[in-house]
Amino acid sequence: MTHNKNILCIGAGYVGGPTMAMIAHQCPEYRITVVDINARRIDQWNSDTLPIYEPGLEELIRATRGKNLFFSTDIAGGIRENDMIFVSVNTPTKSFGEGAGMAADLQFWEATARQILQYSESPKIVIEKSTLPVKTALAMERILNGTGNDVRFDVLSNPEFMAEGSAIQDLKQPDRVLVGSRENERGLVARRALVDIYLHWVPADKIITSNIWSSELSKLVSNAFLAQRISSINAISALCEATEANVDEVARAVGMDSRIGSKFLRASVGFGGSCFKKDILNLVYLCRNYGLDTVADYWEGVIRINDDQMARFTRTMLKAMFNTLAGKKICLLGFAFKANTGDTRESPAIYIAKNLMAEKAVVVISDPQALRNAAVDLQDAQGQVSYIEDPYAAAAGCHAIAVMTEWDLYRKLDFEKIYKIMLKPAFIFDGRNILDHQRCFDIGFNVYPIGSPPLTRF
Numbered sequence: 001m002t003h004n005k006n007i008l009c010i011g012a013g014y015v016g017g018p019t020m021a022m023i024a025h026q027c028p029e030y031r032i033t034v035v036d037i038n039a040r041r042i043d044q045w046n047s048d049t050l051p052i053y054e055p056g057l058e059e060l061i062r063a064t065r066g067k068n069l070f071f072s073t074d075i076a077g078g079i080r081e082n083d084m085i086f087v088s089v090n091t092p093t094k095s096f097g098e099g100a101g102m103a104a105d106l107q108f109w110e111a112t113a114r115q116i117l118q119y120s121e122s123p124k125i126v127i128e129k130s131t132l133p134v135k136t137a138l139a140m141e142r143i144l145n146g147t148g149n150d151v152r153f154d155v156l157s158n159p160e161f162m163a164e165g166s167a168i169q170d171l172k173q174p175d176r177v178l179v180g181s182r183e184n185e186r187g188l189v190a191r192r193a194l195v196d197i198y199l200h201w202v203p204a205d206k207i208i209t210s211n212i213w214s215s216e217l218s219k220l221v222s223n224a225f226l227a228q229r230i231s232s233i234n235a236i237s238a239l240c241e242a243t244e245a246n247v248d249e250v251a252r253a254v255g256m257d258s259r260i261g262s263k264f265l266r267a268s269v270g271f272g273g274s275c276f277k278k279d280i281l282n283l284v285y286l287c288r289n290y291g292l293d294t295v296a297d298y299w300e301g302v303i304r305i306n307d308d309q310m311a312r313f314t315r316t317m318l319k320a321m322f323n324t325l326a327g328k329k330i331c332l333l334g335f336a337f338k339a340n341t342g343d344t345r346e347s348p349a350i351y352i353a354k355n356l357m358a359e360k361a362v363v364v365i366s367d368p369q370a371l372r373n374a375a376v377d378l379q380d381a382q383g384q385v386s387y388i389e390d391p392y393a394a395a396a397g398c399h400a401i402a403v404m405t406e407w408d409l410y411r412k413l414d415f416e417k418i419y420k421i422m423l424k425p426a427f428i429f430d431g432r433n434i435l436d437h438q439r440c441f442d443i444g445f446n447v448y449p450i451g452s453p454p455l456t457r458f
């Protein structure tokens with residue numbers, strides 16, 4: 001079958017895989033190829049065991065793979081054969097040199113730009129899907145167009161706003177799709193070509209366009225605002241614990257003001273995930289670079305509150321359990337950074353597990369999807385840790401349970417059964433406020449929610 005558009009995506013990760021599967025599904029007349037330097041990842045995409053877990057993803061892959069969606073390691077061939085190239089490689093926080101621990105590490109990004117330049121024989125539209133500092137498109141343009149050869153490149157910014165765990169739904173019905181371009185004739189033609197793809201399934205009024213720098217910045221700012229809301233409510237949760245107010249009641253009262261809104265006001269042990277922290281650090285670094293130190297300090301506060309929330313959680317555990325955790329067995333229910341994903345990047349559970357192990361606690365980790373990643377995250381941690389998927393087996397013989405991830409299955413557990421198989425006094429620390437605290441207390445547990453007074457027998 002001939003396809004009337006050939007699209008390449010470089011980077012077969014959490015963004016590249018699902019996003020291209022959605023485009024392939026919605027645009028059967030296009031041929032989509034996803035390439036990656038990681039051959040194992042590509043093999044997994046071509047197998048029955050996909051490299052990531054995302055509800056609805058398997059069905060989408062089954063419907064498109066081998067028809068108009070292909071996964072390959074042939075990056076050079078992919079670049080030669082396709083006219084539109086999405087780039088969704090990783091852009092982690094830099095861990096070395098100038099800006100270490102703050103700035104975005106753009107080495108994968110630049111390597112991709114150079115590969116595109118090396119293998120292109122015809123005009124290309126290059127689309128930034130990765131999250132990048134403002135003005136990265138300018139660097140990309142300079143690399144691509146700086147050699148004086150005849151190939152024409154247009155660079156667009158098309159940040160991805162999907163969240164893990166709901167990626168397929170977010171891609172299918174996005175709040176908005178943002179396309180940033182140069183606002184000259186060539187830029188507008190390229191912009192139109194990308195908008196045409198999304199028009200296959202996204203209503204026109206949800207596709208917004210802007211200048212390229214606004215588009216790059218909007219992505220960082222969206223994540224910063226979302227994280228800021230979580231840090232705001234988490235800061236208030238500390239005050240609630242000190243004053244006997246209840247953070248869920250406060251969040252409901254505040255969130256019902258339509259000017260504020262109710263989303264992202266769930267107090268928790270802290271936010272995790274691969275992007276919030278790195279994107280805020282990136283924003284802070286940019287602000288400092290432009291001499292805007294007060295602005296930088298403001299956004300850095302969002303991360304400080306998050307760090308403090310995680311530290312506070314382990315302090316509460318230590319204090320509640322008679323100021324010693326040494327030799328005590330503690331079950332972490334959940335390790336993923338949120339429910340419905342196996343991703344553990346920057347998960348608060350990593351930090352909490354390491355803190356507990358530093359206190360010489362014996363940690364048992366349970367999670368329906370994330371145990372493989374958990375074992376990698378903790379491979380260098382000093383102390384005793386084990387991994388047990390079944391939550392009942394994991395809790396058996398433990399002194400305490402700490403809920404780290406809001407998996408639905410944890411809401412439905414038989415806590416009477418769990419109470420019987422735990423050591424007494426038995427403790428629950430609910431880092432996600434998902435359990436029925438009064439009921440757990442009535443069963444016999446000492447219960448420590450986030451942002452409301454503990455229910456204890458002491």
Ligand code: NAD
Nearest residue numbers: 011012013014015036037038088089090091108130131160
């Ligand atoms: P990821 O690490 O899961 O995937 C990136 C992939 O790029 C990896 O498989 C890596 O091997 C590949 N890669 C790196 N350099 C390459 C090269 N030169 N050629 C070919 N492949 C190469 O990362 P991700 O979570 O998909 O994130 C990608 C980007 O999207 C990041 O900038 C991130 O900030 C952004 N983003 C992520 C999410 C999310 O939910 N994960 C959401 C929105 C935006």
Ligand code: UGA
Nearest residue numbers: 160161162163164230264265266268271272273275337338
């Ligand atoms: C986030 C954004 O929501 C996406 O729009 C964005 O595209 C993505 O980052 C990205 O750039 O990578 P994601 O990190 O996948 O998505 O997940 P979120 O649902 O935002 O949750 C992030 C963290 O905040 C999780 O640990 C979650 O448990 C926590 N959270 C979320 C709270 O603690 N309270 C809340 O009310 C909401």
